[in-house]
Amino acid sequence: MRRLSPALFLLILGCRPPQVTAEMTLLVGRPADAITLDPARAYDTDSAEVCEQIYDKLVRYKRRTLEIEPALAERWTVSPNGTEWTFSLRRGVTFHDGSRFDADAVLFNLERQRDGAHPYHEADFASWEAAFRNVARLEKIDDFTVRLVIERPYAPFLANLAVYGMGMVSPAAVRRWGHGYAQHPVGTGPFRLVEWSHGDRITLERNPDYWDGPPAIGHLVFLPIHGARQRLVAIEGGAIDVAERLAPEDLQFVALHPELKIERVAGNNVSYLAMNTGHAPLDDPRIREAISHAINKMPIVKMVYQGLALSATGALAPSSWAHIDLEERAYDPMLARRLLREARFVPPKAPLKLLVMSTPRDYLPSPEKVARIIAHNLAEVGVPVEIIAHPLAEHLRRTSAGEHDLCLLGWSGDNGDPDNFLYTLFDGDNATPGNARNVAFLRDPKLHGLLRWAQETEQQDQRMRYYAEAQRSIAAQTPWVPLAHAQVVLTHRTHVSDIEVTPSSTSYFHHAVLEPR
Amino acid sequence: MSDPEPQSPSRRGLRLRQKLALILLLAALVPVAIASSVAVLLVVRGLEEGVRAQTDRTLRVALNLVLGHVEEVFQSSIRLAGSELSMALATGRTQAIEEVLAHRENELPRGQVIIADASGRVVAERTLNDQRTAASLSAEELNTALRHGLAYERRVTFARSNRGRGLLVIRAVVPVLDDGFHLQGVVVLVAPLDSEFADRLKAQLAADVVLYGGEEPNASSFVAADGKRQLAIPVPAPAFKLVQRGPSAIAQTTLEGHSLSMGFAPLASLEGERLGMLAVALDQESVVSAKVRAWHTLLVTGVLAFFFALLLAALISRRLTGPLAHLHAGAAAIARGDLDTRLQRETGDEIGDLAEAFAQMTHAVRENQERLAARMRELTTLHEIGRAISSVLGLDEVLDKIVEELAGVLSARRTVLLLADEDGAFHVGAGVGVDQDRAGLARLGEALARRQGPLVVDEVLVEADLAEAAAAAHVTGSLLAVPLEQKDHILGLVLVNREFAPFADNDLGLVFAFADHASSAIQNARLYHEVQKSSEELELKVKERTFELVIANQELERTLRELGQAQAQLVLSERMAGLGSLVAGIAHEINSPAGAIQGAVDALRENVARLAKRAREIGDLAMAPEDRAHFFALVERLAPQLGEVRIDAPLEVRRRTQALAEQIASFGIHHADLLCRTLVEIGATEAAEPLALLGRTYRLEPLVGYLEQYAYLQRNAAAIRTAIRRVTRIVGGLKSYSHLDQAKAEPANLHDGLENTLVILHHELKYGIHVVRKYAELPPVLIYVDELNQVWTNLIHNAVQALGGRGEIMIETRRIGSAIEVAVEDNGPGIPPDVLPRIFEPFFTTKAKGEGTGLGLGIVKQIIDKHGGHIEVSSLPGRTRFTVRLPIDGPPVAASTAVG
The missing domain is CATH 3.30.450.20 (PAS domain)
Structure with a gap:
């Protein structure tokens, strides 16, 4: 008996209620899988979101704001002439593969994007061109100090360094995987890749050595669940913990469901109908103007977004500091027709191609519905439109190649800088077919100048003036029909908390907490 | 022999059984109790969990249904x-x-x-x-x-x-x-x-639904017994609190005795304003009753299990310890000595093996006991026989005893002890059941003896060489014959016959033992017989000797008589007055040896009687023939030296005795010192070891006594001889003195003469006079032996008389050139100086008439002169010395021997 009791005691001790462990898994349902996990090559939100978990940048946004704070760079200095940015790097940071993060790694990252001859340069590095074209040289001062010298002062420079595209990759991994690196991402971020089962799921696990504190959850899984309804059913049934981009109409039920919660953040985005100014008849600004009056935005904004959006008058959302109130083009079909007549519009034999993504986006929840509404509206004024829908990747490829007459797109701002919108989307620099973000293919030297000056000037008020002028200039040329600024909505179950939903519609899961059910 | 049923089970058996039963009970019950309690707990908990889970599920489904309805409504609106x-x-x-x-x-x-x-x-x-x-x-x-x-x-x-x-x-x-x-x-x-909606939900959920607006239930699917809608379903307070906090809550409540499990989910507007609750209610009755049943079952089965286990434990323990108790009782019985106890050995396990082992042990013990008893009987018989033999001297009685005992022990019909004569013929020495068949048995015995060895047969008539003799002697059946042998000559034969039971090996051994005894007895009887014979022969020899001595004695008496006559003649002749004294002196002189002879003869008589007695005693010793022969041979060998006597001072005797005792110490003889003293006194020290050897086997007293007496006999005889020779010499001396003898001078050892004289005067010297001899190496001296003997006699006698019976006489001899000097010294009072010069005058005496002749010293001087020697005397009180000097070459030829 004496020998039994300690055993019994231990047995009883062992029977404890299950504890909350860090081995909780957070399941995130999204409309689509990521395309690439090489941050320099990612241009879609789904890829960007995953990259934001895997990589750190030199600087980052403060939580829930658009303010810049140190990340992999502890501090930085700018030379008086504004061209030399010297960064002191954080020490003791290792990549997920164990290699050291240092000046060499930073330079590798920057050089491969900058230098076309770099052995690991990829043709589709998306963000560099737009953001860092003016980097003159990169210098290594010492193991933990780099200097970026830009040709001319560039105000959005720092903000651009906080964009997901500047996530620091492991040079060792790039060297190892080469072109295939995009499938084998290695960063310094709070999560590291376990497995990417294409089309099925991306599984990340917590990085216990993360320099900013390991995440509370053990695993983070991104599940592509096409169809908003499926995502709704999944989250209602508890199959997923987080559902992104549910259909706005479904959000009604979500709101009523006691176990579901909706996170809403003012989105730094815009959805628009872009008109390819390179394709006739859309090269005529009067026709473009006519189109802008032909479209009834109210039902689009209200019905499609279900009250979760604002009608856009320009590219910049009201949350941007450079936003100006532009005139809302009133829905006036009669005016539209008159303008078309004045422009001697002749309906082309082939209807205008309206390219649209089949995948709902944050900035555009029901793209095809919107396309239908637009097509209907345009048809009413005698502009025939053919809707061509593609999955997102294809849609982006085609539109950047300029295959469209009209296209529906949107843009989520990566940094809080208006340059990110206006320069990227309207400057002639970005109107290179094949690599174009300026899918209206607007090429306006005056605009270009304005935008460049705004880039170079660091004084905010000066920049504001430039950008105001730029927006007015853009609006006058009507390259777009701006549709709406969407709120970023994230649905999650009530036992999940502390998901950081950003205005750029990617969520940070670093601090997410799962409560035991 | 039936199994001894334990009257009252021993205390130990019961305790073991109880222990076993208890252990079995515990072993059965404890794990079962624990397991079943745990199982029931788990079941109950599982049931509760199940209820919770089910409620939760139902709630979810209900919520989905509600939201589905919401969607339905929405879609309908959109469609509309x-x-x-x-x-x-x-x-x-x-x-x-x-x-x-x-x-x-x-x-x-x-x-x-x-x-x-x-x-x-x-x-x-x-x-x-x-x-x-x-x-x-x-x-x-x-x-x-x-x-x-x-x-x-x-x-x-x-x-x-x-x-x-x-x-x-x-x-x-x-x-x-x-x-x-x-x-x-x-x-x-x-x-x-509303309630209709609630009913719809209920139909799909198979659970009751209640919808609360705010906290008020205003729609429910519950229907009371009377058919009326039941709305008053109170919300359990804890549930309400939980629901306010969280998305859902599960709680238990009761409604009209029914146990319900209710799940609550809040319903809110789009703006988030809490409007009310959706609740599902599951009837828990079945679960509750299931729980109760489970506990009841546990209790009932527990009690049943207890009794069953108790019964089983009792049975098993009884079964296991039963044989053990039997074994224990049996073992106890055996330990008490009841060796006939039978142990149950039926169980096939270790207890059975143990019982088997016990039984074997008991059997072995019993067998040994019986063997032991048999052996004891035999030993007792042998002992009695031995005793009988040692107590009964007569051979016949011994033999009778032997055959009686043998017949008894072996249960023999016929037991015969045959004895062999010198010529090998057998006769019946003793027998039981012999009857008229003595001659026949003797023949049979002879036949058996020819076999030359012991015989055991189960049927004698089968033996070819014995059958005839056996039949003639009416001997049939089992026969056991053991010859009695002594140094490979047959003494006899023991014969045992019985009809129906064959003899065993140990019977043969028994008979051998008896046969040994018989042989010993027979042999002893024969030895005794021989000793007796020897003793008788010895007595005869002694008698002969005595007779011779008596004859010699008679002759002596005759001689004495003649002497007396001579004496008378002398007296008659009366040459001188001194002659009478001389004759008296001579007669006195002769008295000594005569007395010695007389004494010796008396002593001899006693000697012979004692000797005969000792001889008888030796016969009684029943010595072995060889030992007896050894002893008498020793006696014969020592005889000569026993006759020769040395007079030793007591101190010397003591010294020699001690030395001898040490010599034979290793033999461990009783009274060894006495033996040694005797041997030393009789001069037979070399008999010590042989005697000591014999002393190991026999009583020494007869032997030593015999030897002593023999010595004394010899001594006495020697003394007689010596005395006779003395007388002869005295007479011879007298003759020569009175010209009776013209003896020649002859070379002689002076010491012999001195010693002879001492012997003659032994009886005078024995008491209180210590003789010291200081003899030097002397060559033979030419002397008239007898005459010198007179001299010595005279001198010594005078010394003795001077000492008055107590003192020391020293006799010293030495050689001086061509002469010998002999001195006789005594430590008496001395000769007065006025007497001294006249001492050698003839007939000068200080003694009274008739006491001494006074002739002595005169004659002494004459004899010395005759030898051509010289005598002188010196005397002081305490030291009187007579010194005689004699030439070695003897007296001069022309010396006159006339005595004036």
Whole structure:
């Protein structure tokens, strides 16, 4: 008996209620899988979101704001002439593969994007061109100090360094995987890749050595669940913990469901109908103007977004500091027709191609519905439109190649800088077919100048003036029909908390907490 | 022998059984109790968990159903707000709208529908599908709804009706758009979540549903026993609190004795305002009863198990310890000595083996006991025989005893002891059951003896060489014969015969033992016989000797008589007055040896008697022939030296005795010192060791006594001889003195003469006079032996007389050139100086008449002169010395021997 009791005691001790462990898994349902996990090559939100978990940048946004704070760079200095940015790097940071993060790694990252001859340069590095074209040289001062010298002062420079595209990759991994690196991402971020089962799921696990504190959850899984309804059913049934981009109409039920919660953040985005100014008849600004009056935005904004959006008058959302109130083009079909007549519009034999993504986006929840509404509206004024829908990747490829007459797109701002919108989307620099973000293919030297000056000037008020002028200039040329600024909505179950939903519609899961059910 | 049933089971057996039973009971019950308790607990917990889970599931499903209904309502609204209505609204005619409504009514849920136009004015209103309870909205709410709709917004939400008790409703608002996406109007649909709805849910859930507006239950599916709707379902307080905090809660409650498990989920508006709760209620009765049943079952089975285990334990322990108890009792019986106890050995296990082992041990012990008893009997018999033999000297009695005992021990019909004569013929020495067959048995014995060895046969008639003799002697059946042998000559034969039982090996051994005894007895008897014979022979020899001595004695007496006559003649002749004294002196002189002879003869008589006695005693010793022979041979060998006597001082005797005793110390003889002293005194020291050797086997006293007496006999005889020789010499001396003898001088050892003289005078010297001899190496001296002997006699006698019987006489001899000097010294009072010069005068004496002749020293001087020697005397008180000097070459030829 004496020998039994300690055993019994231990047995009883062992029977404890299950504890909350860090081995909780957070399941995130999204409309689509990521395309690439090489941050320099990612241009879609789904890829960007995953990259934001895997990589750190030199600087980052403060939580829930658009303010810049140190990340992999502890501090930085700018030379008086504004061209030399010297960064002191954080020490003791290792990549997920164990290699050291240092000046060499930073330079590798920057050089491969900058230098076309770099052995690991990829043709589709998306963000560099737009953001860092003016980097003159990169210098290594010492193991933990780099200097970026830009040709001319560039105000959005720092903000651009906080964009997901500047996530620091492991040079060792790039060297190892080469072109295939995009499938084998290695960063310094709070999560590291376990497995990417294409089309099925991306599984990340917590990085216990993360320099900013390991995440509370053990695993983070991104599940592509096409169809908003499926995502709704999944989250209602508890199959997923987080559902992104549910259909706005479904959000009604979500709101009523006691176990579901909706996170809403003012989105730094815009959805628009872009008109390819390179394709006739859309090269005529009067026709473009006519189109802008032909479209009834109210039902689009209200019905499609279900009250979760604002009608856009320009590219910049009201949350941007450079936003100006532009005139809302009133829905006036009669005016539209008159303008078309004045422009001697002749309906082309082939209807205008309206390219649209089949995948709902944050900035555009029901793209095809919107396309239908637009097509209907345009048809009413005698502009025939053919809707061509593609999955997102294809849609982006085609539109950047300029295959469209009209296209529906949107843009989520990566940094809080208006340059990110206006320069990227309207400057002639970005109107290179094949690599174009300026899918209206607007090429306006005056605009270009304005935008460049705004880039170079660091004084905010000066920049504001430039950008105001730029927006007015853009609006006058009507390259777009701006549709709406969407709120970023994230649905999650009530036992999940502390998901950081950003205005750029990617969520940070670093601090997410799962409560035991 | 039946099994000894344990009268009262020993204490140990019971305790073991109890222990075993208890252990079995515990071993059976404890794990079972623990396991079943745990099992029941788990089951109960599982049931509870199951109930919880089920409630949770049901709640979820209910929620989904509710939200599904919400969607349904929404979708219906959207469908209603389709092109048909759009067109109807576009016409602006109410009737058209009504038609559409009527048309679409069956697609719509129960409730109320309100249609407004593009300006927000209500153009139609209808209660749908027999909606019994009005579920209307307040005006404010309606306006809010319409506002949304007009702003192109579609909304659906929960709300509370203003009727009833705040019934929960679903309110959907959908703008009506035409193809051009132009607003035509607004549809508002209100669907109540009432008891009918609750019933619908119940049908799908198989659980009761309650809907609470605020905290008030205002819709439920519960139906009381009387058929009336039951609304008063109180919310358990903890559940309410939980629901306020979290998304759902599970709680237990009771309603009219029924145990219910209820799940609560809050319902809120789109704006997040908490409006009420959805609850599901599952009947827990079955679970509760299942739990109770489980515990009952546990209890009942527990009690049953206990009794069953108890029974089983008792049975098993009894079964296991039964044989053990038997074994224990049996072992105890055996330990007490009851060796006939039988042990049960049926169980096939270790206890059976143990019982088997015990039984074997018991058997072995019993056998040994019996053997031991048999051996004891035999030993007792042998002992008795031995005793009989040692107590009964007569051979016949011994033999009779032997055959009696043998017959008894062996249960023999016939036991015979045959003895062999010198010529090998047998005769019956003793027998039991012999009857008339003595001759026949003797023949049989001879036949057996020819076999030369012991015989054991089961049927004697089968033996070819014995059959005839056996038949003649009426001997049939088993026969056991053991010859009695002594140094491979047959003494006899023991013969045992019995009819039906064959002899065993140990019987032979027994008979051998008896035979040994018989042999010993026979042999001893024969030895005794021989000793007796020897003793008788010795007596005869002694008698002969004595007779010779007596004859010699008689002759002596005759001689004495002659002497007396001579004496008388001498007296008659009377040459001188001194002659009478001389004769008297001579007679006196002769008295000594005569006396010695007489004494010796007397002593001899006694000697012989003692010797004979000792001889008889030796006979009684029943010595072995060789020992006896050894002894008598020793005696014969020592005889000569026993006759020669040395007179030793007591100190010397003691010294020699001690030395001898040490010599034979190793033999461990009793009274060894006495033996040695005797041997030393009789001068037979070399007999010490042989005697000591014999002394190991026999009593020495007879032997030593015999030797002593023999010595004395020899001595006495020697003394007689010596005395006779003395007399002869005295006479010879007298003759020579009176010219009777012209003896010649002859070379002689002076010491012999001195010693002879000492012997003659032994009886005078024996008491109180110590003789010291200081003899030097002397060559033979030419002397007249007898005459010198007279001299010595005279001198010594004078010394003795001078000492008055106590003192020391020293006799010293030495050689001086061509002469010998002999001195006789005594430590007496001395010779007075006035007497000294005249001492050698003849007939000069200080003695009274008749006491001494006075002739002595005169004669002494004459004899010395005759030898050509010289005598002188010196005397002081305490030291008187007579010194005689004699030439070695003897007297001169021309010396005159005349005695003047």
